[in-house]
Amino acid sequence: MAIYQNDQASRQQVVEAIQSLVDQGLTTGSSGNVSVLTNKGMLITPTGILPKDLEPEHIVHMSLDGETDTDQLTPSSEWRMHADVYKNKPGLEAVVHCHSNYATILACAHKSIPAQHYMIAATGSYEIPLAPYATFGSQELSDANLSALQTSMACLLANHGQLATGFNLEGALKLAALVEELAHWHWGALAIGGPKLLSKEQMDDVLVAFASYGQQEKRKDLTDGNRLDK
Template identity: 45%
Template structure:
């Protein structure tokens, strides 16, 4: 990655952080963001509000934990560990969005009450066990909850969303918050019905096909929209 690439990435990270606040999923100095680079990662600094953050404030960190510049986010361990363990993703976004955190304080996993639960890569969005912020124990809990998933809740803490790009990670974090809000509201009427695993497998296959630009109807049961010749 060239110096020009790193500079552009820093600028995009700051813009994404500000979008986190604008979207309502983050506030103050809560939350953090990291992006894989060739030899390590870029990560947001500790205790700096996003509206005051500049590209030069983004911290360069190696996978051994060494860094240059400002002090990195207190959650650098799970950012480092997730990026190291998950070569399929390049971005880790963490925030304390209100409804996701509401579920997290009750250690509730989000079940397949709605088919869009599948956007996180499985039939549920798990809630990781509680561990003190900034610790290896929290990183280990997050990695466990993220097994085969792109998002999870953190017990009595917040949420994590992963992506190949900053845009996709932000989109997923907002979607997790939307699903969390829907689930909290659905629970006021009682436990909602849950889609069975076989239906969620069909949903996940449809989502996989669409992510590759294919028609979503894998079985040919319905007419498939197609461009005119």
């Protein structure tokens, strides 16, 4: 059973999440979008409304096949990316997409984020991969995103931004903030000659350590079989 429902409380959490992206400087205007999985589909932010103006009743409930409930606003144009994550990555119940500054700089330069820092392992992987460019809102973009997420819980979207997933909304928001922080560090390291990367063995040690507490067991289950060393 999904931890979120099509109710006022869950809708309020989605509102607060998208507003948090703005407060943290991870997105501007109406460019970001947030969703959570429900038992009968997902709740997702609508298109074209500034986060500061959002109310719980504005959040859209829809099926994972694109059918909105009656009397709903138009969902985010990026709804396919969210729905396809839920269809193909069991256990994940929240998705955050934003155009945070440094992640978007790297995405525009077509650069993934390698193992320059051990916190890369928070994504369950050895890197934060880059999904190839496709038009926003298209099935091609969703397919590219899903392919990148086979090896990580977050990715960069070429010439676009970043996407982070989570077992809950808090986790997805924290991961989006971490992706931006890691992107900032990588941008800075590139400016002074490039980072010295951790070895596969060093990252293996970190991945094992991350898998030994809390919800990281879930992360291990999601990424095993799709690791870059397989």
